[in-house]
Amino acid sequence: MNFSRLLKTTSALTSRWLCSGRFQSTSAAAQKLVDVSVDSKTGVSIVSLNRKPVNSLSLELFKEFCGVMDDLESEKVRGMILKSSCDNVFSSGLDITELYPHPDEDRFHAFWLWFQETWIKLYGSSFPTVAFINGHAPAGGCVLAISCEYRIMLPYYKIGLNEAPVGIVAPDWVVNSLKSVLASRKAEQLLTSGRLLDTQEAFDIGLIDKIVNNEEEALARSEEFFSTFDNVPKLARALTKQQVRKNEISKLIKNRSNDAKLFLNHILRPETQKIIGSYFKSLKDRKK
Ligand SMILES: CCCC/C=C\CC(=O)SCCNC(=O)CCNC(=O)[C@H](O)C(C)(C)COP(=O)(O)OP(=O)(O)OC[C@H]1O[C@@H](n2cnc3c(N)ncnc32)[C@H](O)[C@@H]1OP(=O)(O)O
Numbered sequence: 381m382n383f384s385r386l387l388k389t390t391s392a393l394t395s396r397w398l399c400s401g402r403f404q405s406t407s408a409a410a411q412k413l414v415d416v417s418v419d420s421k422t423g424v425s426i427v428s429l430n431r432k433p434v435n436s437l438s439l440e441l442f443k444e445f446c447g448v449m450d451d452l453e454s455e456k457v458r459g460m461i462l463k464s465s466c467d468n469v470f471s472s473g474l475d476i477t478e479l480y481p482h483p484d485e486d487r488f489h490a491f492w493l494w495f496q497e498t499w500i501k502l503y504g505s506s507f508p509t510v511a512f513i514n515g516h517a518p519a520g521g522c523v524l525a526i527s528c529e530y531r532i533m534l535p536y537y538k539i540g541l542n543e544a545p546v547g548i549v550a551p552d553w554v555v556n557s558l559k560s561v562l563a564s565r566k567a568e569q570l571l572t573s574g575r576l577l578d579t580q581e582a583f584d585i586g587l588i589d590k591i592v593n594n595e596e597e598a599l600a601r602s603e604e605f606f607s608t609f610d611n612v613p614k615l616a617r618a619l620t621k622q623q624v625r626k627n628e629i630s631k632l633i634k635n636r637s638n639d640a641k642l643f644l645n646h647i648l649r650p651e652t653q654k655i656i657g658s659y660f661k662s663l664k665d666r667k668k
Contacts, residue, residue: 413441414448415465422603423458430465436475437520439487442494449501456614459606460505461599462528463512468537470511473519476663479548479647480656488647492640495520496553496632502527503557504629506618508609510602513588514595518542518576526557529621530605531588532598533579539587540576547655549646551639553632560625562586 415428427448429435452460464470478491502509502524511525513533522539525531533539541558543550550558550571558567566585570577582588589605592598609617622629632639646652 412444413438414444416448416451419461419599422599422606424602424606425452425455425457425460427452427460427462428465429462429471432466434469434472435464435466435521436472436477437495437524438475438478439491439494441475442491442498446494446497446501449498449505453501453506457507459508459510459602459609461510461512461602462502462524463514463598466515469515469521470513470517470537470539471521471524472516473521473523476656476660480653480660482648482653483644485644488644489640492643493636496636496639499523499527499553499557500629500632504622504625506614506622508606508617510605512595512598512602513537513539514598519546519548523554523557526561526587530590530602532590532592532601533582533588534598535579535591535593537579538576539579539582540574541571542574542576544572545574546659547652551643553628553639556628560628 411430413429413431415430417426417428418424419426427445429441429445431438431441435441474495478488483491508530509528510530510532511528513525513531515534516537517525517533517539519542522541525539541550541554555567555571558571561567562570562585569575570587577585577587579588579591583591590601592601647656
């Protein structure tokens with residue numbers, strides 16, 4: 381089966397599986413967690429994460445995001461810019477309350493599958509993607525950014541994969557996403573130390589592509605990136621991108637349930653719960 385068909389088939393199967401669970405109802409009245417608008421000048425879609433106060437990534441946010449990605453795929457958009465509607469934070473990563481204390485196993489399984497689905501759709505999208513990192517992007521926030529093709533960041537924020545200090549082990553598809561941006565040695569140093577980099581450091585090692593001072597500049601730099609594809613047939617571009625990314629995606633697609641089980645086993649270990657618990661407490665105590 382070719383890769384595009386594998387992606388479509390798996391998405392359909394997974395959606396059926398995911399929709400059969402208990403965690404599918406989103407109230408129509410509930411506020412949107414993901415906003416979409418179109419830049420009238422360029423025709424590019426702007427997708428804004430909107431889960432106040434810090435865009436922590438919940439099951440519901442992942443589900444809504446995946447729906448948006450499906451719409452953008454079927455509309456065959458020119459490109460997408462992913463940004464945040466929250467002040468000073470692009471995304472604070474996985475919602476820690478999905479991991480601690482002792483998550484309900486069914487909900488956690490669904491949560492993790494939707495996280496995988498989000499990554500598959502973003503990393504494997506047919507259209508060009510830019511992350512406009514308009515705030516801090518630790519952990520899962522950084523995962524979203526490195527799943528995009530191009531990263532533009534405002535100054536003085538932090539980005540990185542700080543899972544290890546939080547007691548969390550990054551799965552191989554996250555490690556490999558980082559290794560698709562950085563050389564293996566740099567990726568290993570960042571992951572094992574869990575150090576968060578400021579914007580300038582991230583630029584210096586190639587984790588981000590451009591530093592901008594405001595949104596207007598970000599839109600202009602994004603447009604420069606998108607216009608590099610203006611003379612490339614859309615289908616050829618899409619299949620070429622997916623060709624580059626297919627090994628990682630196919631590997632996860634074949635191993636989704638096991639990946640979820642492994643992560644859950646790790647999260648439920650008493651020592652992991654203890655580390656996440658004291659980290660979460662320190663986050664809360666910071667403001668006291
Ligand atoms: C490796 C791949 C597999 C796993 C992938 C990812 C794992 C993860 O993503 S684990 C999550 C790791 N995230 C973090 O370590 C970031 C934690 N947050 C922060 O450092 C700061 O909140 C941040 C710098 C993002 C923003 O700082 P502030 O603007 O000062 O906001 P506050 O810290 O006051 O936060 C407001 C409010 O939100 C709560 N919060 C923050 N982050 C999370 C989170 N990830 N999950 C749940 N809740 C979070 C924070 O505690 C505050 O709550 P209150 O005190 O009750 O207001």
